[in-house]
Amino acid sequence: MAHIYKYDEISDTLLILFGTNEKATGIELTDHILLKINKKEQRAVSLTIMDYSLLTQQTHFGSRSFPLTGFSTYFETILFIKDYQYEL
Numbered sequence: 669m670a671h672i673y674k675y676d677e678i679s680d681t682l683l684i685l686f687g688t689n690e691k692a693t694g695i696e697l698t699d700h701i702l703l704k705i706n707k708k709e710q711r712a713v714s715l716t717i718m719d720y721s722l723l724t725q726q727t728h729f730g731s732r733s734f735p736l737t738g739f740s741t742y743f744e745t746i747l748f749i750k751d752y753q754y755e756l
């Protein structure tokens with residue numbers, strides 16, 4: 669299935685769809701990156717990058733980098749929920 673890229677110049681937002689747009693759960697990976705997943709099927713639905721032009725600018729040290737702290741928080745929550753369900 670082809671990926672769909674949509675860039676909105678006014679809001680400076682890049683949307684990457686992995687297939688068709690559908691209902692999904694959003695995970696804020698950073699202040700600028702939102703990952704939407706289908707929890708039931710455990711797959712990525714879309715990735716939204718806000719302030720895209722800012723994030724793609726080079727720095728004195730090269731490409732920008734930033735920790736994806738939101739994903740680890742979400743992943744730890746899912747593991748806790750799964751572990752708790754097994755204990756019931």
